[in-house]
Amino acid sequence: MIDPAFLREHPDVVKASQAARGESTQLVDEALAADAGRRRAISEFETLRAEQNVFGKTVAKAPKEEKAALVAQAQELAGKVKAADAAANDADAEFKRIVGSLGNLVIEGVPAGGEDDYVVLREVGQKPTFDFEPRDHLELGELLDAIDMPRGAKVAGARFSYLKGVGARLEIALMNLGLDRAIAAGFTPMITPTLVRPEIMAGTGFLGKHADEIYHLPADDLYLVGTSEVALAGYHQGEILDLADGPLRYAGWSSCYRREAGSGGKDTRGIIRVHQFNKLEMFTYIDPADAEAEHERLLSYQEGMLQDLGLAYRVIDTAAGDLGSSAARKFDVEAWVPTQGTYRELTSTSNCTTFQARRLDIRHRTEGGKTQTVATLNGTLATTRWLVAILETHQQPDGSVIVPEVLRPYLGGLEVLEPVARRGGK
């Protein structure tokens, strides 16, 4: 949620942000009214409570014979306090509900508008050209016996896959490359829970508009995470961090699960959009003043990966309306997918400023000794989908695929993935 004090002092800025997102500005006025109502209710309760506290002491000290009369008076007061307490709680809940529905304050410079209003920051690398008809990633994956969709469907359903042989190895290699780079950049590697409690899921903001995207296990009331961001953000929930020696940086490796509700018919072929995949996620807890610089840093790590994998890509500055409620700015890195003739998102990195941390109650101590809500940022360093661009970009006429040099050490020096006859039958 946004900072209530900021809302009170700069409602116009909040309105501008809402407008850029294409969301309600009237909500800001409602939030202000709810804030005033909440504070009034709290004051009323506290005044009564103070009275009751004083009275309680009188009762405690009174001689026995006077107690009965005093208790009778106290009962009446207690009733009022209870009512005032309930009213204050209601007012507070109402305030939280409204303020919680406001999106994060968009950072200045983020393009206004919706999904198609992004700004291309740069295009990098040479788009591959072929003097033969390029195969798509699934065709290649099958030739290499690296991807098996039919059996994924047989065992788990549509949009589930097997990565097999060099497919499995390639993914592990990619993840390991990312992990090594993350470690070199000062990130602490983490293997995180993939099932989390409702309050963590809610705290990270994933139970809002996209709740139907998330798998839920009713028997245990646990949620399957769609990204390790959830577990990494929840990691320090309710804590006051020591950031005196710099930000806390984690690299989470986990499987991710998404129901892909509402994406029916889209990307049904291959592993572009599946229910389960692996992902290496960078996550930073940092002083808000340094958040924008960190955002650029995360982006540079992502671009470094794409560049070294020999992929052509572009970086877009996502428009305000396409940010999701927690992000104040989001960069997507999209790789060129030859058979689709378009750029497809491989990674994104979000600066959530203090929005996510405020909901999770994560703070740090400033030099003055005061507490301050931290900023959180996240960004993907490797994920299953990347195999699509890698396979397609580096394919050769015979269906073999040249392994990018940076990955070879992770594949025992393997330089080329060669088509193989499937031993288990097609």
Next chain:
RNA sequence: GGAGACGUCGCAUAGUCCGGUCGAGUGCACCACCCUGCUAAGGUGGAGUCCCCGUAAGGGGACCGCGGGUUCAAAUCCCGCCGUCUCCGCCA
């Protein structure tokens, strides 16, 4: 899965049986100052988080794992949840 014990202010603990004098004592650690001729010891004081009112000084409220309940009044009694530990069983 069965049985039991426990969860207090950074850490360690007292308080809980017998509800009010407990937002809470003690030790260690911490900060400031004093003292001390020297990497020590001693003394005094301070110090938590969140919220509300206030320009401020200051005032008030909440917080003893979390959430409810009983009561004029709950760290203390009752219920639920979460977590930790011990024992038994079971399975990797």
